Amino acid sequence: ISDLAQVAYVRQKEQLGLGHAVLMAKDLIGHEPFAVILPDDVCVGVRPVIGQLIHAYHQTHASVVAVMEVPHDETSRYGVIASEPSEDPLDHGRLHKVTRLVEKPDPDDAPSDLAIIGRYVLTPKIFDKLEQTQRGAGGEIQLTDAIQALMEEQAVFAYEFEGVRYDAGTTMGWLEASVELALLRPDLGEAFRAYLRGLQL
Numbered sequence: 001i002s003d004l005a006q007v008a009y010v011r012q013k014e015q016l017g018l019g020h021a022v023l024m025a026k027d028l029i030g031h032e033p034f035a036v037i038l039p040d041d042v043c044v045g046v047r048p049v050i051g052q053l054i055h056a057y058h059q060t061h062a063s064v065v066a067v068m069e070v071p072h073d074e075t076s077r078y079g080v081i082a083s084e085p086s087e088d089p090l091d092h093g094r095l096h097k098v099t100r101l102v103e104k105p106d107p108d109d110a111p112s113d114l115a116i117i118g119r120y121v122l123t124p125k126i127f128d129k130l131e132q133t134q135r136g137a138g139g140e141i142q143l144t145d146a147i148q149a150l151m152e153e154q155a156v157f158a159y160e161f162e163g164v165r166y167d168a169g170t171t172m173g174w175l176e177a178s179v180e181l182a183l184l185r186p187d188l189g190e191a192f193r194a195y196l197r198g199l200q201l
């Protein structure tokens with residue numbers, strides 16, 4: 001990996017939320033658009049999900065968040081968007097223009113079943129908004145709230161990505177990702193399949 005990219009890191013000394021964590025990278029990023037990847041969302045697609053968002057960014061020149069449909073009673077685990085279709089016929093209905101974002105709404109208040117998954121391409125204007133964002137859901141400084149504020153100045157889009165997502169932030173999701181991705185690996189898949197078949201289930 002060290003041959004593929006230059007790696008730098010900053011520490012978030014207090015755990016004040018995702019928005020605060022992103023704000024810690026302000027000086028490192030400067031005035032460029034940038035990607036955010038939450039590694040507990042494991043996404044697997046023919047095209048990498050962040051690549052799909054970068055493609056949408058090049059179409060829109062605006063911030064883009066990854067979304068997927070989730071069961072309505074699970075909306076309180078996610079940021080949820082309200083949106084209208086984008087006007088671009090080439091996006092196969094996957095691109096939406098965001099009209100509102102809510103962090104972890106009760107299902108009764110959720111504006112849709114389209115949940116934000118941990119992949120974002122953001123414009124650097126988000127840092128101004130993060131600096132003004134007060135604590136929100138769970139007492140944390142929420143990236144979702146800063147993106148809602150960003151919409152006062154810039155359009156924001158959501159992209160229904162192609163691919164599978166595992167929630168590795170839950171033990172079950174982490175196990176599913178480990179087993180399914182191991183089975184797909186050319187160097188491990190066959191031996192791991194034989195091992196699973198041998199288990200007394």
Ligand code: G1P
Nearest residue numbers: 018041077078079116117118144
């Ligand atoms: C974060 C975001 C949330 C998003 C989720 C995706 O929440 O705040 O908007 O839907 O990631 O995994 P967290 O899972 O950190 O509570």
